[in-house]
Every structure is written in structure tokens, then in C-alpha cells.
Amino acid sequence: MTALAHVGQAGGGGPTPPADDQERPGRRWVPYLLLLPGGLWLLVFFVVPLVQLFTVSLQSQFPGYPGYYYRDVNAGNYLRALTDFAPQFGRSLLFAALATFFAFVLAYPLAYAMAFKVGRWRNVMLIAVIAPFFTSFILRTVAWRQILADEGPVASTLNALHLLPGGHITETWAAVVAGLTYNFLPFMVLPIYASLERADHRVIEAGGDLYANGFTTFRTVTLPMSAPGVLAGTLLTFIPAAGDYVNADLLGADDTKMVGNVIESQFFKVLGGFPVAAALSFTLMALILAMVFVYVRRFGTEELL
Amino acid sequence: MARSSGVREATGDLRLESVTKSFGGFTAVDDLDLLVPRGSFFALLGPSGCGKTTTLRMVAGLEQPTSGRVLIGDTDLTGSRPFERPVNTVFQSYALFPHLTVRDNVAFGPTRRRVREAGALADEALALVEVDHLASRKPAQLSGGQQQRVALARALVNRPEVLLLDEPLGALDLKLRRQLQVELKRIQTEVGLTFVHVTHDQEEAMTMADTVAVMNHGRIEQMGAPAELYDLPRTAFVANFVGRSNLGAGTVLGRDGEHLSAEVQGTTVTVPLSRAQAREGAVLFGIRPEKVRVLREAPEGTGDDVRGTVLDVSFTGVATEYLVRLPSGTVWSCYEQNLDVDPVDLRPGDEVWISWNPAHAFTVPLDEAEAAAAAEATG
Ligand SMILES: Nc1ncnc2c1ncn2[C@@H]1O[C@H](COP(=O)(O)OP(=O)(O)OP(=O)(O)O)[C@@H](O)[C@H]1O
Ligand SMILES: [Mg+2]
Numbered sequence: 228m229t230a231l232a233h234v235g236q237a238g239g240g241g242p243t244p245p246a247d248d249q250e251r252p253g254r255r256w257v258p259y260l261l262l263l264p265g266g267l268w269l270l271v272f273f274v275v276p277l278v279q280l281f282t283v284s285l286q287s288q289f290p291g292y293p294g295y296y297y298r299d300v301n302a303g304n305y306l307r308a309l310t311d312f313a314p315q316f317g318r319s320l321l322f323a324a325l326a327t328f329f330a331f332v333l334a335y336p337l338a339y340a341m342a343f344k345v346g347r348w349r350n351v352m353l354i355a356v357i358a359p360f361f362t363s364f365i366l367r368t369v370a371w372r373q374i375l376a377d378e379g380p381v382a383s384t385l386n387a388l389h390l391l392p393g394g395h396i397t398e399t400w401a402a403v404v405a406g407l408t409y410n411f412l413p414f415m416v417l418p419i420y421a422s423l424e425r426a427d428h429r430v431i432e433a434g435g436d437l438y439a440n441g442f443t444t445f446r447t448v449t450l451p452m453s454a455p456g457v458l459a460g461t462l463l464t465f466i467p468a469a470g471d472y473v474n475a476d477l478l479g480a481d482d483t484k485m486v487g488n489v490i491e492s493q494f495f496k497v498l499g500g501f502p503v504a505a506a507l508s509f510t511l512m513a514l515i516l517a518m519v520f521v522y523v524r525r526f527g528t529e530e531l532l
Numbered sequence: 533m534a535r536s537s538g539v540r541e542a543t544g545d546l547r548l549e550s551v552t553k554s555f556g557g558f559t560a561v562d563d564l565d566l567l568v569p570r571g572s573f574f575a576l577l578g579p580s581g582c583g584k585t586t587t588l589r590m591v592a593g594l595e596q597p598t599s600g601r602v603l604i605g606d607t608d609l610t611g612s613r614p615f616e617r618p619v620n621t622v623f624q625s626y627a628l629f630p631h632l633t634v635r636d637n638v639a640f641g642p643t644r645r646r647v648r649e650a651g652a653l654a655d656e657a658l659a660l661v662e663v664d665h666l667a668s669r670k671p672a673q674l675s676g677g678q679q680q681r682v683a684l685a686r687a688l689v690n691r692p693e694v695l696l697l698d699e700p701l702g703a704l705d706l707k708l709r710r711q712l713q714v715e716l717k718r719i720q721t722e723v724g725l726t727f728v729h730v731t732h733d734q735e736e737a738m739t740m741a742d743t744v745a746v747m748n749h750g751r752i753e754q755m756g757a758p759a760e761l762y763d764l765p766r767t768a769f770v771a772n773f774v775g776r777s778n779l780g781a782g783t784v785l786g787r788d789g790e791h792l793s794a795e796v797q798g799t800t801v802t803v804p805l806s807r808a809q810a811r812e813g814a815v816l817f818g819i820r821p822e823k824v825r826v827l828r829e830a831p832e833g834t835g836d837d838v839r840g841t842v843l844d845v846s847f848t849g850v851a852t853e854y855l856v857r858l859p860s861g862t863v864w865s866c867y868e869q870n871l872d873v874d875p876v877d878l879r880p881g882d883e884v885w886i887s888w889n890p891a892h893a894f895t896v897p898l899d900e901a902e903a904a905a906a907a908e909a910t911g
Contacts (some may be wrong), residue, residue, distance in 0.1 A: 429627035
């Protein structure tokens with residue numbers, strides 16, 4: 228939520244409390260009224276299903292009746308989730324981390340150029356960054372499968388140059404990470420761009436004026452000033468990437484499955500898989516929450532916490 | 533004082549030699565020549581948009597001149613990057629690093645120059661501007677005046693050869709501004725650096741600087757000591773921008789020894805030749821308001837005088853300002869110090885004589901726009 232709030236207020240100067248709050252007690256209910264629609268929406272479509280999912284994650288199966296459950300407090304589902312599917316958890320976090328890293332490496336120069344170098348081409352570039360959202364996520368990933376396919380241009384060129392040891396790009400972890408990087412790149416570019424764009428150019432010039440050369444100014448002034456954007460971008464990339472299953476499904480193989488794939492198959496393909504799928508979902512959520520908490524604590528600015 | 537990391541060692545006067553800066557087709561700074569003696573307090577005074585900031589940025593290296601040279605002593609700094617110049621700037625908007633504490637902001641320069649004890653130097657500089665108690669705050673937690681002091685400390689701590697101040701007091705209220713003006717002057721005397729102070733407040737420039745350069749449309753109109761500028765403006769712009777002047781368009785009649793006589797809107801006036809910037813044809817005649825006397829009776833003696841009608845009287849305590857309409861329709865203003873025991877009880881509509889000592893009069897080249905602006909200001 229905080230990360231999104233950062234992107235949202237990129238243009239403005241942040242919320243300012245209304246000054247006349249105190250003098251006009253009749254208006255005290257206004258904030259609550261404003262919160263009501265969103266609050267109701269979240270209650271019905273987020274909190275209620277979450278509670279339900281949690282109860283499902285603790286259910287037990289009727290012995291001999293696959294697909295039938297009774298209410299229980301069965302922590303065994305969590306144990307199974309963690310022991311049987313540890314590799315998928317590991318891959319989810321690793322692939323998401325790699326994708327976040329590559330997205331950052333690609334996005335920062337792009338956002339930097341958009342904010343400082345391209346002048347009036349800025350809007351064209353912004354549209355170009357957002358344009359992929361106009362087509363479906365699934366379709367774009369399918370397109371990537373064709374681009375990376377053995378007979379496709381990338382793999383055949385690399386093969387002709389004998390640069391591809393396994394002979395394939397698809398059905399490897401590299402393809403999954405590439406797909407994740409591509410799909411979540413805009414979520415990295417936009418917050419970084421927003422934070423660079425609103426940075427005061429005079430402050431960056433002050434770095435030069437105070438004996439810092441171009442690179443030192445970047446390292447000691449520009450980069451720290453864009454830290455809120457980097458933080459928001461990494462969260463917006465890492466969190467959905469860790470839960471993603473489409474890329475692993477379309478670009479990967481059995482040995483590149485992520486937690487998302489397991490949850491999906493437990494829910495839809497395995498008879499009696501509901502409780503374990505729910506337990507997997509909760510475990511993933513808890514893991515991500517814990518990691519994000521530590522990360523934000525470590526690198527966060529006051530603005531985000 | 534430290535191992536310099538790529539900073540050019542240059543000492544001496546700051547010189548700009550026919551510096552021009554164009555943005556596209558627009559010339560912001562036009563063929564500017566400037567000499568700022570080492571250790572002096574120099575003020576660059578001019579209206580908004582006249583090119584003051586652009587001039588400073590070229591000295592700092594943040595902008596490169598389209599043509600011309602920037603030198604300190606004998607070192608040509610043209611083309612060098614900002615971090616190579618022994619010059620620091622106090623930016624118009626302070627431009628403090630928002631992610632660093634006040635102390636780290638000030639220690640930034642020394643750290644980059646690899647000065648040991650950067651922190652101690654920073655504390656010293658903060659003490660000099662009297663904000664050492666705020667050292668561990670972030671800039672966002674400071675008031676405007678405090679930010680201004682930190683910005684000053686951040687530049688001063690480096691003991692640059694030239695310190696550039698771009699309207700650093702512009703955002704402050706009058707009282708704080710006066711207080712900081714005094715302090716700035718004290719600091720400059722204490723550290724003995726060359727200060728180039730940009731402002732559009734003529735009073736600020738006059739009270740602080742050793743030398744004032746009045747800038748307009750990218751050019752220096754006149755440069756000199758404050759008293760000199762005030763006493764004898766050389767252009768109509770300076771006559772109006774530095775203090776106020778009563779101006780009138782006229783025609784030169786001829787010379788009489790050390791004096792020039794001119795016909796100004798039906799009256800014959802004289803001006804010492806040494807004070808006549810324009811000596812032929814159409815000129816602007818000028819006299820400062822406080823040099824003019826308002827009298828009930830026709831004056832006797834050697835002064836120049838003219839009859840008029842009082843339009844408005846405003847009493848300000850130490851002085852009274854009279855607006856007097858001359859027969860030609862021009863309105864002049866006259867400051868009379870309230871010296872007499874019995875005040876001259878003048879009211880609007882009264883017929884008066886105004887008189888002045890020709891030794892205070894001056895002429896400048898005719899500039900229709902400025903003459904109109906002057907009439908606007910007094911009328
Ligand atoms: N990067 C730029 N591109 C185009 N025009 C510019 C640029 N920088 C300054 N100018 C123009 O040059 C002129 C001088 O600007 P400058 O900032 O030097 O004015 P200033 O004297 O500092 O004014 P102020 O007192 O308002 O700060 C202005 O007309 C401005 O619009
Ligand atoms: Mg300016």
C-alpha cells in the first residue's frame with residue numbers, strides 16, 4: 228500500500244491535513260465518509276475471503292472421501308506446504324529477486340534518461356513504457372515463448388553461434404526470469420521516473436558545485452534522492468513476481484515451477500488439494516510480508532514508513 | 533588546506549571578459565565585462581530576468597558562455613566543470629541535500645575534497661552562522677531562514693576563492709533580512725573571501741557592497757561604489773533603479789563655462805558639465821527628490837527654480853514627501869526633512885516654488901521608456 232501511495236503522490240506534495248479541522252467539528256466525519264467505499268470494498272473482497280482462506284488452510288480431509296473436508300485446526304497442511312514444496316518456495320523468491328535485480332538494472336538508466344535527457348520525447352517514452360499494458364499479460368508472455376522458441380530468431384541465432392549450451396531458451400529458468408523481468412519492468416520504471424522527475428535539479432547541480440564529479444554526484448546525491456522510487460519499484464516488482472505463475476507456466480519446465488504454479492495446480496488439478504493450496508498461499512504471503520518488512524526497515528525512508 | 537581532488541588552484545580577482553550567453557535566439561547575458569577585486573563584496577543588482585543568475589552560473593561553471601572568458605587571477609576557467617572551480621554557490625532556492633542531515637550537508641564539500649576532520653570543519657562553519665544546534669536535523673525540518681544559513685555554511689566551509697550568493701535573502705521577511713545582511717557583511721569581513729551577491733533589492737546592494745554593478749537586459753549599465761552610483765547615475769535606468777529621480781526630457785541650449793544649459797519643458801536649467809552624461813540634443817534632465825526644496829515664495833539666489841501646484845502631501849515622520857505638478861504636466865516628488873519648528877503647512881492645491889542647487893542636477897541620455905516609467909512612479 229505504501230509503495231502505491233508513493234507512486235500516486237509523485238506529482239503532488241503529499242497530503243496536507245485540512246487546517247480548519249478543529250474549528251469545525253461537524254466536518255470530522257468527512258475522512259470516514261471518504262474511507263467508506265474503499266473500506267467496504269476491501270472488507271467484502273479482501274478481508275472476508277482472506278479469513279475464509281485461512282480457515283480452509285486449517286481444514287482436514289474426510290478419510291476415504293477425497294475432496295471432502297471438515298473444519299479443523301490442522302497445522303499439518305502448513306508442514307506439508309513447507310516440506311514438500313520447499314524447492315518451489317526457494318525458486319519463487321530467487322526468481323523474483325533476480326527479476327527485481329534485472330528490472331532495476333534496466334529501469335534505472337531508462338528512468339534517468341526520461342527524467343533528465345530526452346526533453347520533449349519524455350511523453351512519447353512514457354507512453355511506450357505503459358503501452359504493453361494495452362494487451363493482455365498472458366498474450367504478451369505467449370509472444371515471448373514464440374520469440375524465445377528453438378526455431379525463433381533469438382535461439383536460432385545463438386545456436387548458430389554455438390552460444391547456447393543447452394540448445395533451448397524456453398523451458399529454462401533463464402526464460403522464466405527474463406519473462407518476469409519483462410512483465411514487471413514498467414512497475415520499476417514508473418516510480419523511479421517519478422522520484423527522479425520531481426528531484427530538484429538545483430540540488431543535483433549543488434553536488435557539482437561542491438566538488439563532486441559526475442559519478443560522485445550520482446552516487447551521493449541523485450541516487451539517494453531517488454531512493455523512495457527505487458524502494459517502491461523493487462516492492463512493486465518483487466511482490467507480484469514472487470506470486471506469479473504465468474511466466475513459469477508458459478516459459479519454464481517442471482524443474483522451474485514456482486509456488487504460484489503449485490498453488491494453481493493444487494487448487495484446480497489435485498483432488499483434495501484445497502487446504503494445502505490455502506496453506507501455501509498463506510505461507511507465501513507471510514514470507515513476503517516478513518521480507519518486505521525487513522527490507523523497508525533497512526532501506527526505507529520516513530516517507531514510506 | 534587539503535589535497536585538492538581535481539580543483540584548480542586559482543587565486544586573484546574574478547574577471548569576466550566579453551561574456552555572452554544565448555539561449556536559442558535569446559541573449560540572456562550580452563557582452564559582459566566585469567572585474568571583481570579579490571576580497572571585495574560585490575553586488576550584482578538588477579530587475580528580474582536581467583541575467584543575474586545566468587551570470588553567476590557561468591562563474592560557477594553550471595553554464596558555459598556562448599562566447600567570452602571567465603578568469604580567476606590568471607587562470608582561465610572557461611570550459612572547466614563546476615567541481616574543478618574554486619567557487620561555491622549559495623543557490624537562490626538553497627538546494628540543500630534533502631537526504632542528508634545539516635552537518636552532512638555542510639561536510640559534503642570538504643568530504644569530496646578529502647579533507648580530514650570534515651565533520652569538525654562543518655561544525656565550525658555551522659557555528660559561524662549560528663545554527664550549530666540544528667546539526668543533526670534534516671533540511672525539511674528547518675525554517676527558511678535556517679535553511680539559508682545552512683546553505684551559506686555549506687558554501688563557506690570550503691573557503692572558496694569566490695563565493696556566489698544568488699538572492700539568498702529573497703525569501704525572508706524584512707526584519708530577518710536586515711539581520712542576515714548585517715551578518716553576511718560581518719562574515720565576509722571575517723573570512724575575507726570575494727563575495728558576489730546577486731539581488732534585486734537596491735537597498736540591500738547599497739548597504740552591503742563595496743561595489744555595485746547595475747544590470748539590465750543582460751548588460752551592465754553602471755558600476756561603482758554605492759554612493760557614487762546614487763550621486764551620479766549615468767543612465768535613466770540607473771537613475772530610477774537606484775533610488776528615485778525626478779526626470780524631465782529637454783534639449784541642450786549651449787555651454788556656459790563649466791555648465792551646460794538646457795531647456796526642460798519650458799524652464800531653463802543648468803547642469804555642471806562634469807555631471808552631464810549627455811551634452812547635446814535631446815537629453816533627460818534629473819534631480820534626486822531630496823535635493824529639491826519646496827517654498828511658498830519665489831526663491832532668491834543662484835538656484836534653479838520652477839513654479840508648481842501641490843498635488844499630494846505625505847508625512848512620514850522624518851520627512852514629508854510632496855508631489856508637485858509642474859506647468860508642463862510632469863509630476864515631481866520632493867522630500868523635505870522636517871527640520872523647522874513651524875512646519876510649512878502646505879496643502880494640495882497650493883501654489884509653490886520648487887528650487888534646487890544646480891550642482892546636484894545631472895543629465896543622462898534620453899530614454900523614452902525610462903522617462904515614462906519615472907513619470908508613472910511619481911504620478
Ligand atoms: N535555460 C534557459 N533557457 C532559456 N532561457 C533562459 C534559461 N535560463 C535563463 N533564461 C532566460 O534568461 C533570462 C535571464 O535569466 P536569469 O535567471 O539570469 O534572470 P535573473 O536576473 O536571475 O532573474 P531573477 O531576479 O528573477 O532571478 C530570463 O529572461 C530567462 O527567461
Ligand atoms: Mg535569478
